[in-house]
Amino acid sequence: xxxxxxxxxxxxxxxxxxxxxxxxxxxxxxxxxxxxxxxxxxxxxxxxxxxxxxxxxxxxxxxxxxxxxxxxxxxxxxxxxxxx
Amino acid sequence: xxxxxxxxxxxxxxxxxxxxxxxxxxxxxxxxxxxxxxxxxxxxxxxxxxxxxxxxxxxxxxxxxxxxxxxxxxxxxxxxxxxxxxxxxxxxxxxxxxxxxxxxxxxxxxxxxxxxxxxxxxxxxxxxxxxxxxxxxxxxxxxxxxxxxxxxxxxxxxxxxxxxxxxxxxxxxxxxxxxxxxxxxxxxxxxxxxxxxxxxxxxxxxxxxxxxxxxxxxxxxxxxxxxxxxxxxxxxxxxxxxxxxxxxxxxxxxxxxxxxxxxxxxxxxxxxxxxxxxxxxxxxxxxxxxxxxxxxxxxxxxxxxxxxxxxxxxxxxxxxxxxxxxxxxxxxxxxxxxxxxxxxxxxxxxxxxxxxxxxxxxxxxxxxxxxxxxxxxxxxxxxxxxxxxxxxxxxxxxxxxxxxxxx
Numbered sequence: 001x002x003x004x005x006x007x008x009x010x011x012x013x014x015x016x017x018x019x020x021x022x023x024x025x026x027x028x029x030x031x032x033x034x035x036x037x038x039x040x041x042x043x044x045x046x047x048x049x050x051x052x053x054x055x056x057x058x059x060x061x062x063x064x065x066x067x068x069x070x071x072x073x074x075x076x077x078x079x080x081x082x083x084x
Numbered sequence: 085x086x087x088x089x090x091x092x093x094x095x096x097x098x099x100x101x102x103x104x105x106x107x108x109x110x111x112x113x114x115x116x117x118x119x120x121x122x123x124x125x126x127x128x129x130x131x132x133x134x135x136x137x138x139x140x141x142x143x144x145x146x147x148x149x150x151x152x153x154x155x156x157x158x159x160x161x162x163x164x165x166x167x168x169x170x171x172x173x174x175x176x177x178x179x180x181x182x183x184x185x186x187x188x189x190x191x192x193x194x195x196x197x198x199x200x201x202x203x204x205x206x207x208x209x210x211x212x213x214x215x216x217x218x219x220x221x222x223x224x225x226x227x228x229x230x231x232x233x234x235x236x237x238x239x240x241x242x243x244x245x246x247x248x249x250x251x252x253x254x255x256x257x258x259x260x261x262x263x264x265x266x267x268x269x270x271x272x273x274x275x276x277x278x279x280x281x282x283x284x285x286x287x288x289x290x291x292x293x294x295x296x297x298x299x300x301x302x303x304x305x306x307x308x309x310x311x312x313x314x315x316x317x318x319x320x321x322x323x324x325x326x327x328x329x330x331x332x333x334x335x336x337x338x339x340x341x342x343x344x345x346x347x348x349x350x351x352x353x354x355x356x357x358x359x360x361x362x363x364x365x366x367x368x369x370x371x372x373x374x375x376x377x378x379x380x381x382x383x384x385x386x387x388x389x390x391x392x393x394x395x396x397x398x399x400x401x402x403x404x405x406x407x408x409x410x411x412x413x414x415x416x417x418x419x420x421x422x423x424x425x426x427x428x429x430x431x432x433x434x435x436x437x438x439x440x441x442x443x444x445x446x447x448x449x450x451x452x453x454x455x456x457x458x459x460x461x462x463x464x465x466x467x468x469x470x471x472x473x474x475x476x477x478x479x480x481x482x483x484x485x486x487x488x489x490x491x
Contacts, residue, residue: 001115001156040110040220042167048457053167055111063112081112 003079010077012066023054023066028077033058047071053078092251095319096192096208097226097234098176098215101243103188104129104165108158110220119152121145122160124333125374125416129160132243144378168219175214179207184319191231193319208246229254232267232315239265258313259286266310268303285311324364324425330355331419335475337376339414346470348405351420352398353465359422360452365390366422369397371404374417381408390426393444394465397422 012026025034037057044051049071057063065078100106104122109115109131119134121127127148130139137152148155173190176183179201180192192211194204201207208225215223226238227248237247237257249257264274266285276299282288288311296304309315330351338344348371359366370384383404391397401420409415451463464472 001112001158037113039113040107042164042171042219044163044167045170046163046166047459053164057113061114063114065111083114 001081001083003081005079006064006077007079008077010066010075012068012075014068014075021052021068023056023068023075026064026066026075026077033060033062033064039063092195093229094194094197094204095228095231095234096180096194096204096211097228097231097238098172098190098192098211099224099226099235099238099242100169100172100188101222101224102129102131102135103169103221104160105131105134106221107165107168108160111164115156119155120158121148121155122158124159168221171219172215172221172223175211175218178214179211182319182321184321189235191234191319194227205246205248212244212246230313230315231317231319232310233257233313235267236261236265254313258311259284259289261285263288263311266307267315268300268307268310273300273303324427325362327421327423328355328358328366329419329421330358331372331417331421333374333417334415337414337416339412342467342470343474344409344415344418345402345405346467347418348401348420349394349398349466350464350468350471351418352401353394353468354460355420355422356392356394356397356448357452357455357460359392359425360448364425364427365392366397366425368422368424369400369404370421370423371401371408372417372419372421373405373408373415375411375413376416377413378416379411379413380417383408384421384423386424390424393441393448395444 010026010028012023014021014023022038023035025032027033035056036059039055039057041052041054044053044067047069049069051067051069053065053067055063055065063081065081067076067078068074069076105120108120108122117133119131119137119139121130121134121139123129123145125145127139127141127143127145129141134148134152134155137155139148139152139155145157148157169185169188173183173185176185176190176192179197180194181197182193184191194201194207197207198204204227208227212223212225215221222244224238224242224244225246226234226236226241227246228234228237229249229251233249233254237249238245241247262284263269263277263282266288269277277283277288282290288307291299291308293305293308296308298304300307332347332351334343334347366387367390368384368386370382372380372382374380385400385404387396387400454463
């Protein structure tokens, strides 16, 4: 298992319900990745505004880490974990 | 007038099960059910599946691979672990008025909260549920009349367990504990005691306090109390940490002094910034290194005057490094530890240095403000500039291979 850094801004479709944000899909290089499962979520409070971080599995089974920067309301695609 | 007796002490010990490895298994479901270890050079954390193969924290990775060839080895994500730990400790603070936290465990002082919580065991169950719901992680909890018994109680029900030792049961519980379980008894002390045919805490009670003091010095008196289930150390919020450590292994072992001193400057900068944020100044600076062949060295020295200023601490750290890094072997790990703190920010020097110290403190306050807004990596000083381009960066600064945390 190894992690490849992606480190790029990304368009994310998300649900905001009951004060909780849940990513539903993201678009990378013109392709929509539907999120099959949110594996884990955590909040990084070190930056001035919190970063809401998620580990998600898309339909193809790849595991991505994405985060919402609450200050700028920007979604960021951090990395993908690939097998091997 | 009679003074009411204080409420009986009650301490809850919360230990996060297989902390780093459990988070990695949660972040990537493909790892669930597999032996997973987190570490670089040695195991920092291993999943329960890995433990079944005899793997444990502190074991070299080469040995781990021999024992379990299919093990998944991950280098770890310290920033992620810190976020999870903070979430868990926040839940602990919601139930206990005083919480003492460490990297992956916390002591919660529940003394006097019986009227609030009713049954303390039920409160502990509720805390476990809340932590599971918020983080997906399991914790093992031990409830006891003091810190030591709370922790030892938890050890009997790992993972995801809850155990209680009451004050009435403390004597019997402690009597049967192996001597290794008594806090303060390490491998060497245990060997000494076993050579004297003393295998349990109950058997250790046969020794008078004077004999224990002769054997183990100042620790002897503490062991005399502890083997009887007595521990007078109170739960303290510990606003001042015992130490602030910043340590990493290099992505590739290196003997390049520019890179090594650059890394040391960066680690010192991170540690000093943490000290300034906490409003404390270290008196003692330690530098620790480990060569690629496994040999290590560590030395510490005290500053003339406690200081949280990067250049003051760095000067001493560089001296310690140059004195220790004498072999013609590449370095694997480098770390700096600040300790022996005094409260109060800034720097106090002699009368004529006051102005310079004041200017320096103002400069670093300004640096900290910029870094708080734009990330630590936005300002890189001196030798640490040599790390640019060699290491990846994120908003926290350079991405270290195995960062460590404040203890």
